[in-house]
Amino acid sequence: MDQKALKKLVESISKTVRSFKKSEIECLIRLFHSLVKGTDGRLNKIGLDRSAFQDILHSIFGMTDDMLMDRVFFAFDKDNDSRINVNEWVKGLSVFLRGTFEEKLKFCFEVYYLNGDGYISREEIFDMLKNSLHQQSSEEEADEGIKELVEITMKKMDYDNDGKISFADFERAVKDDRLLLEVFGPCLPEAQKCLDFEVLAFRNILTSGF
Template identity: 45%
Template sequence: MADEAISIPNRPNAVERKTLIKLANSLYKSTHFTREETEKLLLTYRNLATVRLDKQKKTPNRLSGSKDESSYLIDRSHFRDLLHKSFGMTDDFLMDRVFKVFDEDSDSHLDQKEWIKGMSVFLRGNLEEKTKYCFRIYDLNDDGYLLRDELFYILKNSMIKQPTEEDPDEGTRDLVEITLKKLDADGDLRVSLDDYRTTVQKVPLLLEALGQCLPDKKQATVFLDDVFSQEGLR
């Protein structure tokens, strides 16, 4: 975890345990997690959401003394810390896009259901789920297509510019044309979800053609091993 955001043991009381168990029971069947795994992911969520490290005092600072589970929310900054430290993500723009896809109700916080549902795809999703997930991240205006402007904007942020380049955008434009040619299966100069799916099914390595938005297998395994090693709710 980042220095500004740490997870420490924060055991729920009996009432909270009952609430979390009930929530896990209602969620796990629609995910790639078992009931016990879902419970432990909810515990991890709870600690991530309720603990901050005060930069000056270097001591835990609770967001709220309330026992209301609705007060346990993960904000954008804290989630980005997790993506960076646990999954090696470095692109600020793409990390914000990952947060946006997790944050289904667009309230700038992740609730428990959004956390579990998002992590199911992020950590254990099948190819179809990951295809839809990545496409949503790259589809900046949510219109169902990846257009040249969107490809340019994303790829421009990921390219390292050389100080001697007279036109630093020229290389990006060239890359946009190459990427469009690869992803545009039907040749209509825009990439639909069907185009993207067709391409990824043929060449799975192109799933993250526009930048990292998923963890690699080792990162996902290390994270889950850490989560599942903690004491459960029962």
């Protein structure tokens, strides 16, 4: 790995990601490099595809919900090129590992609006709840129960009564009750998993060149 290119990339990312020290950013870049397995030095031109990223979410962060892992991928993939590049990797992990409440709130909302229109619809809530609830009853009975949960959720979160949940609705509801942050399914890793990851990623930080 070209040290000059690495240092330049660290400097660039550090201007937009404030939650990591430069030495930590370097470690995350090196980890990214090892995960994608092979580069010609153009560290910002390669990336993790959806399958590789979901493997990381599952093996490192303990996530198991395929639908939500898919949505987390799209939340990381800011330029929508179906690959997570090194900049997106570090920025996404900054939310995972050290994000403020506001950053995590925005991240969860972005995961939950499935069609990309900036609103969470009744249909999306139904699909997410159905995906996360593994009930033993028949599918018809389960669907009726989920429809009731959807209506309860709408009454609690749709403050402007327009039949969908905007970011303003979501923000207000979560600030009133922080347990609602991941109301439609776990899309953030558990705190212990984050700590374990930091130990893995930053264990050689004392040997960093920064």
